[in-house]
Amino acid sequence: xxxxxxxxxxxxxxxxxxxxxxxxxxxxxxxxxxxxxxxxxxxxxxxxxxxxxxxxxxxxxxxxxxxxxxxxxxxxxxxxxxxxxxxxxxxxxxxxxxxxxxxxxxxxxxxxxxxxxxxxxxxxxxxxxxxxxxxxxxxxxxxxxxxxxxxxxxxxxxxxxxxxxxxxxxxxxxxxxxxxxxxxxxxxxxxxxxxx
Numbered sequence: 001x002x003x004x005x006x007x008x009x010x011x012x013x014x015x016x017x018x019x020x021x022x023x024x025x026x027x028x029x030x031x032x033x034x035x036x037x038x039x040x041x042x043x044x045x046x047x048x049x050x051x052x053x054x055x056x057x058x059x060x061x062x063x064x065x066x067x068x069x070x071x072x073x074x075x076x077x078x079x080x081x082x083x084x085x086x087x088x089x090x091x092x093x094x095x096x097x098x099x100x101x102x103x104x105x106x107x108x109x110x111x112x113x114x115x116x117x118x119x120x121x122x123x124x125x126x127x128x129x130x131x132x133x134x135x136x137x138x139x140x141x142x143x144x145x146x147x148x149x150x151x152x153x154x155x156x157x158x159x160x161x162x163x164x165x166x167x168x169x170x171x172x173x174x175x176x177x178x179x180x181x182x183x184x185x186x187x188x189x190x191x192x193x194x195x196x
Contacts, residue, residue, distance in 0.1 A: 007054070007066035008183050009092040010035065011083050013101040013124035015157075016073045022159035024143045025076060027172065028100040028124075031141070032069050034176045039067070048085035049073050058184035065183050068092070077123035080131030087132060097136035098179060099128060102156060106142025108164055109171035110196030111178055114138050115187055121152075137182060141175050142196070 012032025013025075020026050036043060041053035053069045068090050072082035087097060095115070101124055106112055116135045119125035128136065146155035160168050178194040 005066075006092050006096060007068050007090055008057075008096045008098065009068050009070060009083070009086055009090060010098045010179055010183070011070045011072065011079070011086075011100065011128075013076060013079055013099055014071065015076050016071075020157070023157050024102050024160060025156040027102045027141045027143070027175070029071050030168075030172045031100045031139070031175045031179065032071050034172055035179060036069050038176065038180075039069075041069070043069075043071065045073075046070075046086065046089075048082050048089060050082040050086055052086070057180055063184040067183060077127055079124040080127035080129075083128050084131040094133060094135050095137070097132075098139060098182060099125060099136060100139045100175060100179060101125060101141065102143045103140035104143060104145055104152065104156070106140055106144070106196070108142050108144040109167050109174075110142040111171075111175055111194050112140045112142070113178060113182060113187060113191050113195060114140070137187065139175055139178055139182065141171065 012028035014029030036053045039055035041055045043051035043053050046052045050073055051071045056064050057067045058064045070086055072079045074082050115137050119129055178190055182190040
């Protein structure tokens with residue numbers, strides 16, 4: 001199969017289970033859910049310990065791309081296993097993998113897109129990079145730093161505050177737009193349109 005025929009693999013990072021659904025750490029799942037809605041698909045269990053939706057994204061014509069949306073059903077710090085299994089199953093080149101995740105070093109609600117780089121202490125990225133290298137795309141959804149002396153782990157596993165929730169739908173919507181732009185038009189175009 002030529003690389004051109006390979007789909008894009010868009011991975012929303014998060015923790016499975018209803019008790020985590022509204023957490024800051026689960027913004028990747030929120031974006032994946034919205035993208036699934038947009039392409040008219042429903043998540044189904046995949047043997048790679050993930051839920052997936054297959055479909056097409058982007059405008060009709062040459063920019064219309066095959067995509068696989070995925071939510072790993074391992075916990076965040078084990079995301080690399082399911083993502084690598086999906087990569088192998090769908091024969092996706094590394095540069096067509098997009099991780100959508102929360103980012104502490106970026107203010108809420110700011111987006112930044114990039115290719116490759118470090119994991120910045122993010123356990124989901126750490127696990128993915130360990131499994132397959134760092135040269136995949138990232139859509140980084142800023143959540144800001146914890147207030148006062150709150151531990152990072154406590155902060156990311158808390159739901160968005162009532163103030164943050166006022167902008168959350170807009171933020172998730174914008175992140176989904178950025179993923180679509182990245183897939184259809186490439187990184188530079190997406191960065192100039194969405195990087196905050």
